[in-house]
Amino acid sequence: MTDLSLSGPVPxxxxxxxxxxxxxxxxxxxxFEEPTYKCANCGSLLEARYEDYxxxxxxxxxxxxxYDAAMPVDDGVTIQxxxxxxxxxxxxxxxxxxxxxxxxxxxxxxTGSFKDRGMTVGVRVxxxxxxxxxxxxxxxxxxAALAAYGARADKETLVLLPEGKVxxxxxxxxxxxxxxxxxxxxxxxxxxxxxxELADRGEVYLLNSLNPFRLEGQKTxxxxxxxxFLDQTGDVPDRIVLPVGNAGNTAALxxxxxxxxxxxxLEDDEVPVLTGVQAAGAAPMVEAIQEGNDTVTRWEDVETxxxxxxxxxxxxxxxxxxxxxxxxxxxxxxxxxxxxxAQRDLAADGIGVEPASAASVAGLRKLRTAGEIGADxxxxxxxxxxxxxxxxxxxxxxxxxxxxxxxxxxVLDAAGD
Ligand code: F0G
Numbered sequence: 001m002t003d004l005s006l007s008g009p010v011p012x013x014x015x016x017x018x019x020x021x022x023x024x025x026x027x028x029x030x031x032f033e034e035p036t037y038k039c040a041n042c043g044s045l046l047e048a049r050y051e052d053y054x055x056x057x058x059x060x061x062x063x064x065x066x067y068d069a070a071m072p073v074d075d076g077v078t079i080q081x082x083x084x085x086x087x088x089x090x091x092x093x094x095x096x097x098x099x100x101x102x103x104x105x106x107x108x109x110x111t112g113s114f115k116d117r118g119m120t121v122g123v124r125v126x127x128x129x130x131x132x133x134x135x136x137x138x139x140x141x142x143x144a145a146l147a148a149y150g151a152r153a154d155k156e157t158l159v160l161l162p163e164g165k166v167x168x169x170x171x172x173x174x175x176x177x178x179x180x181x182x183x184x185x186x187x188x189x190x191x192x193x194x195x196x197e198l199a200d201r202g203e204v205y206l207l208n209s210l211n212p213f214r215l216e217g218q219k220t221x222x223x224x225x226x227x228x229f230l231d232q233t234g235d236v237p238d239r240i241v242l243p244v245g246n247a248g249n250t251a252a253l254x255x256x257x258x259x260x261x262x263x264x265x266l267e268d269d270e271v272p273v274l275t276g277v278q279a280a281g282a283a284p285m286v287e288a289i290q291e292g293n294d295t296v297t298r299w300e301d302v303e304t305x306x307x308x309x310x311x312x313x314x315x316x317x318x319x320x321x322x323x324x325x326x327x328x329x330x331x332x333x334x335x336x337x338x339x340x341x342a343q344r345d346l347a348a349d350g351i352g353v354e355p356a357s358a359a360s361v362a363g364l365r366k367l368r369t370a371g372e373i374g375a376d377x378x379x380x381x382x383x384x385x386x387x388x389x390x391x392x393x394x395x396x397x398x399x400x401x402x403x404x405x406x407x408x409x410x411v412l413d414a415a416g417d
Contacts, residue, residue: 002322004254006262010051017051018072020212023319031072032128037199037210045318046212047255048072053262056227064117064220070259072216073128076120077153079110082220086228086380089349092361096368100233100378103351103361104225107386111173114221114249114384115145118207118214123149125213126205133158135204137191139245139308140170141385146207147177158204160184160191165307167354167390187302189312209248210315218249222256225380226266235378237272241367242382243359244276244285244331245309247320249382254323272380274324275373276331277363279304279339279356285314289324289331296321305336305393308356308385330372334362340397352387352394360384 002023011028013019020029022039029036029046039046050070058069063082068074086102093101106114123146126134134150135158136142143159143166150157159174163183174181184191192208199206209215222240229237242249257271278286282302288295299312314320324331334342336355342365343358360381367373387394404414 002318004047004258004319004322004326006049006053006258014051019049020046021049023047032125035129035131035199035205037196037206037212045210045316047319048212048216053259055263055265059223064120064217067220067223070219070223071121072213073121073124076124076217077127077149078120079116079148079152081109081116081120082224084108084224086225086232087349087351089346089351091349092345095345096365097375098364098368098373098377098379099375100237102229102232102237102380103346104221104380104382105351105353106221106382106384107353107357107389111141111145111148112169112386112389113141113145114218115141116149117220118209118217118248119145119149121217122207122211122214123153123155126155126207127153129205131205132156133204134207135159135195135198136207137188137195138166139188139310140166141308141389142208143179143181144170144173144177147174147179150179151177156180158182160195162186162188162191162310165310167307168392169389187312188310189298192315208315209246215248215252215255218252219256219259221249221382222253223260226256226260229378229380233378236266236270237380238377239273239275239329239373239379240382241275241277241360241364241379243306243309243356243384244278244314244320245311245356247276247285247314247316249384250274250276250323251316251319254319254327257327271327274327274329275363275367276320276324276329277359278331278333279306279309279359280333280335282310282312283333284312285317285320286331286333288317288321294321306339306355306359307390308354309359330367332363332366334359334366338362338366343394343397346383347387347398351383353383354385354387354389355393357383357385
């Protein structure tokens with residue numbers, strides 16, 4: 001039985017008021033002694049736990065480390081991640097007909113995705129544990145962030161990528177920041193199988209979202225949303241709609257809100273409803289939620305234009321399924337065409353995102369049309385990566401340039417004046 005309650009006695013394994021606990025069997029683990037990703041007792045997922053949970057007054061400064069009081073370490077390997085904008089999106093708000101809509105644009109992080117929030121914490125913990133080589137499997141963004149944060153920490157980085165399925169901008173980032181890049185003849189899930197095995201053998205330190213410390217960094221998305229939404233509207237949002245790949249953010253946002261409940265900042269019934277969106281060609285989480293299952297079944301064949309979320313087995317499902325259920329949320333699949341339409345709609349409001357990010361807005365539209373999201377709701381859509389991550393997809397969704405002769409009159413003619 002999954003136990004996500006945060007209160008309880010401080011175990012002997014705690015260091016500086018921090019420890020890891022298994023979400024299934026409750027086994028507790030010392031946080032910084034050796035690399036630990038899963039429960040040695042039952043094999044389930046671990047979660048960071050704290051002696052103290054803080055209300056919003058405990059936070060000052062800007063970015064991820066504004067929330068240092070809620071972090072497992074005092075400071076990070078930082079490139080000034082976090083403090084991303086919470087945008088209005090008037091056209092989409094009017095068209096979908098919800099009471100309030102904001103876009104939390106994580107593409108505005110240093111390497112252009114939310115992954116930076118997890119890496120600032122995870123790479124710092126790697127230093128503290130004293131590991132050598134850092135590694136991840138990635139659909140692209142994790143590799144870009146790991147390469148940059150690894151470089152910043154002067155550590156060797158190894159990234160495993162599904163061959164031919166990673167967007168151009170992400171490859172360029174991993175390459176320039178100096179990661180050892182290996183393209184595997186397989187899917188993301190195959191890459192993760194390999195890198196997990198390397199981690200178990202002690203060859204590398206794993207920085208996929210299976211690493212509980214990464215999710216501690218990513219929980220600051222939730223903390224920022226609450227503070228910014230309160231600031232802009234005076235309210236806590238009713239619902240957060242987000243793209244789902246490995247379901248790390250789904251788990252991390254829920255963690256943020258559970259901590260705010262523990263600190264008596266939020267009432268239980270004020271926690272935003274978590275709503276996950278997957279691409280129809282890679283939707284094992286939607287299948288599990290819609291069929292009422294407690295576990296996901298791996299999809300061996302996955303395909304979508306939103307390559308960032310081209311994932312057949314969301315590793316954080318044991319945390320994310322209860323997160324969606326306990327908040328009264330749901331999960332929905334959207335077609336690639338719906339994703340591209342949402343990417344264009346966001347662009348029309350001046351917000352440039354990669355395809356996976358647009359899935360959140362596509363999901364909002366679908367659930368609103370189906371009447372599952374109400375007209376009275378205050379909604380935040382999470383957009384996870386920047387438009388320039390996948391220039392090919394952006395160019396395909398936009399229009400082509402027109403070639404004109406080298407003259408003012410030709411330019412005026414072509415510009416339609
Ligand atoms: N959006 C983008 C742009 C992503 O890169 C990812 C995951 C997700 C959404 C899904 O987030 O896993 O928390 O549900 N990208 C990983 C990577 C898998 O390797 O870059 P999640």
